[in-house]
Each structure stands twice: as C-alpha cells, then as structure tokens.
Amino acid sequence: MTLSFDDIPLELLPIIFDSIVRAQHLAFLCLVNKSFNEFAIQRLYRRVYIYAWHTKAKSKVVLLFQTLSNCPRLARYVSRLEIRAFPKALPSSSYSDLLDLCTRGIRNCVNLRSCAWTRDGSLESVILLALQQCPQLEELEINGKDSGYYDPNILTRFSKLARISLIMPSAQVIEILPSWISATGPTLRNLTMICQTSSLITDTLLESLAPSMTELDQLSIIGCPKVTHRGIGEIVSTNHNGLTSIGLERLSPAFDMTSFNRICKEHRAFRRLRSITLAVHIETPFQTWTDDVTELLSTAPLEILQVYAMTPTAKVVVPDNFWKTIVTMHGSRLKRFSIDRMTISLGALRDICSRCSVLEQLFVVTTRHNLDDVSSCFAAARNLRAIHVNFYHELNETQERSMMNDALRIVRQCPATVTQIGCDTRVWNVRREVRMNDRAELYTLPTLTRYENPDIPEQFLVARGA
Structure with a gap:
C-alpha cells in the first residue's frame, strides 16, 4: 500500500x-x-529572530514588520521576538515609516511573551510604548544605553515582568532602575545586567534594589568592577526562597569570597542553587578561593558549574583537589561542567568524565598537541550530548583548516550520545552514518553537519562580556 x-x-x-x-x-x-x-x-x-550575522538582516527587519503589521493572524502566533539587528542609516522619512511598521506589528503580537531588542540606538520610545501594550509580555531584554532615543521613564510602566536583561545601561536608565524594580518586584524572577567596565552599577545601587527582589530566582551581574561581595550579599540575604542560579563575572577585584561565603551560609542562600558561573581574577589566591567556593557550594543541589579566568592564560591552574571535591559533592547531579581560560589536568578531567554520571555538556580548554589525551577522557562520560574545546593559541596555526579535523578527532573517541561538537569559534551538529564494510558488517561513521539551532551555543555565553 x-x-x-x-x-x-x-x-x-x-x-x-x-x-x-x-x-x-x-x-x-x-x-x-x-x-x-x-x-x-x-x-x-512562534519565535521570530533576526541576528546581525544573518544575510541581509536589516532588510529582513522591514519585511518582518510588514508581515506582522499587515497580517494580524500571523502576528498572533508570535510568542518570542528577537531583534538583534536594525537598519538605522535610513532617510528620516523612511526611518519614521519603519518605526510605524514596527509599532503596528508589535501591537498585533497580542500573545507576545518575550522580547529582545538589543541593537545600540535602535530602541525608541514608540517601540517601548507598543511593547507596553502587549498584555502577556513577561520577558524584556534591551540595550540600556538610551542615548536620548527613548525615555527611560517608560520602563517603569513594565510592572509585571518576570525577566529583565539590561545591556550597557546608561546613567539615566540606572537612575530609574530602583523605581522600575520596585514596580515589577513581585513578579520579577530573573535579573541580568551586562556591561563592559561600567562604574555605574555599584554596591549601593544593588543594596537599593535588594528589598524589591525578594522573590528573585536567577541573578547575573557581568562586567561591573564596582560591585563586590557587599552588594551581591545584600541581594542573597534578603531573598526569601534562595536563588536557583547566579552568575558573578568580571566584578571588583575586591570581591571577598570568604565574606560572601559567610553571608550565604548565614542565610542559607544557596539551598536551592542549581547553577553558578564564576570568573576568577588572575591575582586571586587560588587555594583560598577554591576553599571558599567549595564550602559555598557544599549545601547546593548543583547541576551546572561554569568557571573561567578573566585573563586567558595557561598559567592559571586550579588544584586538582578542588575538582575532585566538587565531583564528590555534586557528581551525581552535574549536567554541565565548563572550565575555560584555565588549565585542568588530565587526571582531573578524567575524574569529571568518569564520576559525573549524568554529565551532558562539557567545555574545556587545552593545547592541540594534547588533544588526543583530552579526547580519551571524554569516552568515560556515557551521557555526553555537547562538547566544546577551546585551544590555547599557538603560533603559525592555520586554524580554520584544522578546526573541523580537530572536531572529528574528538568525536571519534566520544560516546555515541554526542550530538554537538565545537572547537574555538566553530560549532557543528554530529550525525552518524551507517556504513557496511567488506565483510558485510554494519558500522557507524561520525560526520559533522551545520549547526541548525537558532539559539547561540551555550559555550559562547560562558565568558560573555569578557
């Protein structure tokens, strides 16, 4: 039939x-x-996204909002809208027409739950006002550098958000942040602030926000050299339920992990913590730091651990005992282990792979001449789904030509569960083709195919803003 x-x-x-x-x-x-x-x-x-690296990305913005403004039926399906590219170099009349298209299209997205609008200088007041009318909007990721393009006071009208992500917030946006967080505090569960080296975000600011963020589940502060254990400690100590995820990246060198550990212990702040991302300064005394982090995480039901050095160098060596203790405490739960910009020994890596029984994602750094030994460790991790290997860069390397070969070398030693492999800036999906040999025996051959998922691979977010 x-x-x-x-x-x-x-x-x-x-x-x-x-x-x-x-x-x-x-x-x-x-x-x-x-x-x-x-x-x-x-x-x-359901999810509409335009990234800067897309072919003709800016013209696609125009076509997208023509569709959303002219076809309300299609706009009703949009739940997640990501605009990370936007045409700004247009004549004033054309730019005004485009903004009109955008606002009409957004208003038609009556089921919109999440919006990211991150291109510097592309967010206007009319866009925010249109988003403010979306009744189901609960996630907002924006470029916080208003530069006179939008009125920061409009942000305070978003009073029912569950997630806020601010990129490079200006002084004007920082000024209204306490009142904004106060307005949306009862529903706010996730706050992310990403900067380069902003001095605007300070301990005093975080202390002013803390009373309004008692229901927070996830916190990530990146690139804020004026933030220490004092500001973060105030947030975790006033939190009612305990955070489930925290990211502390590129903060002040004066961040005292010993004092932070004491605050967290006193308030049992990490009793629900499943994910942590830490960036360590090269001048940090590693033995003291690792002791404090080990104790900090001792009571956490940890599933994700991401640690990287702020300065990429092979000289940063975390003692094997730290990794061994982490695996002993959390190996039965750890699903993602990421170690970047610092050296890990083969013994520690093999221990992670063999004793983390549910490990699905592993990100490490090595040298090319050590690749086969590192890859042999991966074979012990029977549930791996994604691997990413970064290399300490050596002279006279033809990297583009060798990265795919490196990835294949790794995959051939990995469990058949691996479906994604990355080397440095490249990522591939792993497929396995069934072949037959001369004796009519079937075998599988791993091959690399294009990475198709619209999400940015997680390993590129580990050291974001660094």
Whole structure:
C-alpha cells in the first residue's frame, strides 16, 4: 500500500514539527498541504529572530514588520521576538515609516511573551510604548544605553515582568532602575545586567534594589568592577526562597569570597542553587578561593558549574583537589561542567568524565598537541550530548583548516550520545552514518553537519562580556 502525507494522523503533526529547529524547514512544511500548514505556520512564527550575522538582516527587519503589521493572524502566533539587528542609516522619512511598521506589528503580537531588542540606538520610545501594550509580555531584554532615543521613564510602566536583561545601561536608565524594580518586584524572577567596565552599577545601587527582589530566582551581574561581595550579599540575604542560579563575572577585584561565603551560609542562600558561573581574577589566591567556593557550594543541589579566568592564560591552574571535591559533592547531579581560560589536568578531567554520571555538556580548554589525551577522557562520560574545546593559541596555526579535523578527532573517541561538537569559534551538529564494510558488517561513521539551532551555543555565553 502506498502512503502519502495525508495518511499521517493529524495528532502526530505537532509532535513531529516540535523537533524541527530551522525556520527554513518549517517554511517548507507550510507548503505541503493545508493540514501541514495549519500546524507548521504556528511554529514558524512562534519565535521570530533576526541576528546581525544573518544575510541581509536589516532588510529582513522591514519585511518582518510588514508581515506582522499587515497580517494580524500571523502576528498572533508570535510568542518570542528577537531583534538583534536594525537598519538605522535610513532617510528620516523612511526611518519614521519603519518605526510605524514596527509599532503596528508589535501591537498585533497580542500573545507576545518575550522580547529582545538589543541593537545600540535602535530602541525608541514608540517601540517601548507598543511593547507596553502587549498584555502577556513577561520577558524584556534591551540595550540600556538610551542615548536620548527613548525615555527611560517608560520602563517603569513594565510592572509585571518576570525577566529583565539590561545591556550597557546608561546613567539615566540606572537612575530609574530602583523605581522600575520596585514596580515589577513581585513578579520579577530573573535579573541580568551586562556591561563592559561600567562604574555605574555599584554596591549601593544593588543594596537599593535588594528589598524589591525578594522573590528573585536567577541573578547575573557581568562586567561591573564596582560591585563586590557587599552588594551581591545584600541581594542573597534578603531573598526569601534562595536563588536557583547566579552568575558573578568580571566584578571588583575586591570581591571577598570568604565574606560572601559567610553571608550565604548565614542565610542559607544557596539551598536551592542549581547553577553558578564564576570568573576568577588572575591575582586571586587560588587555594583560598577554591576553599571558599567549595564550602559555598557544599549545601547546593548543583547541576551546572561554569568557571573561567578573566585573563586567558595557561598559567592559571586550579588544584586538582578542588575538582575532585566538587565531583564528590555534586557528581551525581552535574549536567554541565565548563572550565575555560584555565588549565585542568588530565587526571582531573578524567575524574569529571568518569564520576559525573549524568554529565551532558562539557567545555574545556587545552593545547592541540594534547588533544588526543583530552579526547580519551571524554569516552568515560556515557551521557555526553555537547562538547566544546577551546585551544590555547599557538603560533603559525592555520586554524580554520584544522578546526573541523580537530572536531572529528574528538568525536571519534566520544560516546555515541554526542550530538554537538565545537572547537574555538566553530560549532557543528554530529550525525552518524551507517556504513557496511567488506565483510558485510554494519558500522557507524561520525560526520559533522551545520549547526541548525537558532539559539547561540551555550559555550559562547560562558565568558560573555569578557
């Protein structure tokens, strides 16, 4: 009997389509027939994203908002909107028309839950006002450098947000932050502030925010050299339920992990902590730091550990005993282990791979001449899904030509569970082709294919802002 697409039970289509990650493939499915279109088009528009590296990204912004403004039916499907590229070099009349398109399109997105608008100088007051009218909006990620393009006071009208992410906030945005956090505090669960070397975010500011963030679950502060254990300590000590995730990256050299550990212990602040990201200064006394971190995490139900040195150098060596203790305490739960810009011994790496029984993601740094020994350690991790290896850069390397070969060398020694591999700035999906040898025996051959997921690979977020 010959079967066709029409024979597929309709209730299976949503399950099948949920595994499709590329927008282009969903667009193809929309063209099959009416039934396919009904289910696929909802997934095609559920998440709309434009990144700066997309081909003709700026022209796609115009086409996108023409569609959203002219087709309310399609706009209703949009749940997540990410605009990370935007055409600014336009004549004033054309730019005004584009803003009008954007505001009309956003207003049609009545089911919008999450919005990211991050291009510097592209966020205008009219855009914020349109987003403010989206009744289900609960996540907002914006460029905080208003530069006169938008009125920061509009932000205080977003009073029911669960997640706020601010990139490079200006003095004007920082000024209204206490009143904004106060307004949305009862619903706020996730706060991220990303800077380069901003002196605007201080302990005093964080202390003023703390009373309004008692329900916070996740906190990430990046690139704020005026923030110490005092400001972070105030936030964790006033928190009611205990954080589930924290990221402390590129903060003040005066951050005292011993004092922070004492504050957290006193308030049992990490009793629910599942994820932590830490950046360590090269001048930090590592033995004291590792002792404090070990004690800090001793009572946490940790699943994700990400540690990197602020200065990339092979000279940063964390003692093996630290990794051994972490694995002993948390190995049965750890799903992601990331160590970057610092040296880890083969013995410690092998211990991580063999004793972290549910480990799915592993990110490490090594030299190319040590690659085979490092890869042999990966074989002990039976549940690995994603691996990323960064290299200490050596002279006279033809990196682009060798990275795919390096990735294949790694994959050939990895468990068959690995589906993603990365080397330095490149990432691939791993496929396994079934082959037959001369004796008619079947075997699998790993191959690398294009990375298709629209999400930025996690390893590129570990040292963000560094």
